[in-house]
Amino acid sequence: xxxxxxxxxxxxxxxxxxxxxxELLDGGQAFRWNRVDGVWRGVWxxxxxxxxxxxxxxxxxxxxxxxxxxxxxxxxxxGPDDVFADAWDALPHxxxxxxxAAMGQWPGLRLLRQPFAEAVLCFxxxxxxxxxxIKQICETLALRFGAEIxxxxxxxxxxxxxxxxxxxxxxxxxxxxxxxxxHGTSHFLAGQPGWLDxxxxxxxxxxxxxxxxxxxxGAKIADCALLFGAxxxxxxxxxxxxxxxxxxxxxxxGWSLEQIAHFGRAHYGQYAGLAQQYLFSSARRA
DNA sequence: ATCCAGGTATGCA
DNA sequence: TGCATACCTGGA
Numbered sequence: 001x002x003x004x005x006x007x008x009x010x011x012x013x014x015x016x017x018x019x020x021x022x023e024l025l026d027g028g029q030a031f032r033w034n035r036v037d038g039v040w041r042g043v044w045x046x047x048x049x050x051x052x053x054x055x056x057x058x059x060x061x062x063x064x065x066x067x068x069x070x071x072x073x074x075x076x077x078x079g080p081d082d083v084f085a086d087a088w089d090a091l092p093h094x095x096x097x098x099x100x101a102a103m104g105q106w107p108g109l110r111l112l113r114q115p116f117a118e119a120v121l122c123f124x125x126x127x128x129x130x131x132x133x134i135k136q137i138c139e140t141l142a143l144r145f146g147a148e149i150x151x152x153x154x155x156x157x158x159x160x161x162x163x164x165x166x167x168x169x170x171x172x173x174x175x176x177x178x179x180x181x182x183h184g185t186s187h188f189l190a191g192q193p194g195w196l197d198x199x200x201x202x203x204x205x206x207x208x209x210x211x212x213x214x215x216x217x218g219a220k221i222a223d224c225a226l227l228f229g230a231x232x233x234x235x236x237x238x239x240x241x242x243x244x245x246x247x248x249x250x251x252x253x254g255w256s257l258e259q260i261a262h263f264g265r266a267h268y269g270q271y272a273g274l275a276q277q278y279l280f281s282s283a284r285r286a
Numbered sequence: 287a288t289c290c291a292g293g294t295a296t297g298c299a
Numbered sequence: 300t301g302c303a304t305a306c307c308t309g310g311a
Contacts, residue, residue: 127293176307239292
């Protein structure tokens with residue numbers, strides 16, 4: 001690894017304790033963060049950074065080669081406190097003891113804003129997988145097909161690059177049946193330049209509808225990509241964890257996944273996705 | 287060893 | 300519409 005720049009606070013400020021930072025970076029929103037010598041090292045897009053929490057304030061540093069770029073965009077990725085202040089306030093934690101407990105457990109937890117194309121790719125890799133294995137697959141994809149950002153560190157491959165990779169090579173990267181979906185999606189996107197950029201800026205319902213045209217993208221993966229990669233905070237992904245915790249804590253026995261998703265958006269409101277993240281984290285660490 | 291994991295697409299009542 | 304089943308692979 002080449003030389004690293006100086007540590008400094010993220011500006012505008014990102015405030016969260018060490019264990020919440022760990023949950024933010026390595027709790028299933030993103031898959032390319034790892035603890036290295038006691039700090040978090042991660043990659044998103046063509047950015048690389050290290051993060052640590054000092055007195056609950058997040059500090060960063062980056063390789064000097066790309067320091068300017070990281071400096072310019074890291075707060076967008078992490079989501080500063082002032083961006084989430086309204087959402088934290090607007091969530092119905094005053095009237096909902098379940099949400100209140102989950103929010104109290106993870107003070108400062110927020111939603112990352114990842115590159116949209118990358119979020120689609122990572123969550124296309126995620127079905128029926130545990131986080132550790134999703135991370136492993138992402139690492140392999142970057143190593144084998146990604147562009148080098150600085151010596152020794154590679155980005156995730158773009159969709160146009162993936163289009164040139166055979167389904168067999170994708171299978172060999174450990175993707176299993178997901179290889180066919182990724183190959184199919186790369187083919188779809190290759191025929192529609194700019195399609196993802198348009199979808200990213202659409203209102204949530206329309207964006208979700210369009211995303212679900214991609215092979216392998218159902219309601220859950222579409223919601224994850226929109227929540228973590230497009231800033232659609234009303235997206236409410238319902239996976240097995242959320243289904244389990246919502247069923248238990250809101251007495252929703254017998255409800256389908258789609259009904260639970262509908263309940264979530266109706267009950268939590270326009271920032272339902274943020275509430276989902278608190279519930280998800282509290283369930284995973286219950 | 288055997289089972290199951292942050293789902294989706296498909297086929298049948 | 301609504302539910303069961305197959306699909307790859309590796310880690311517990």
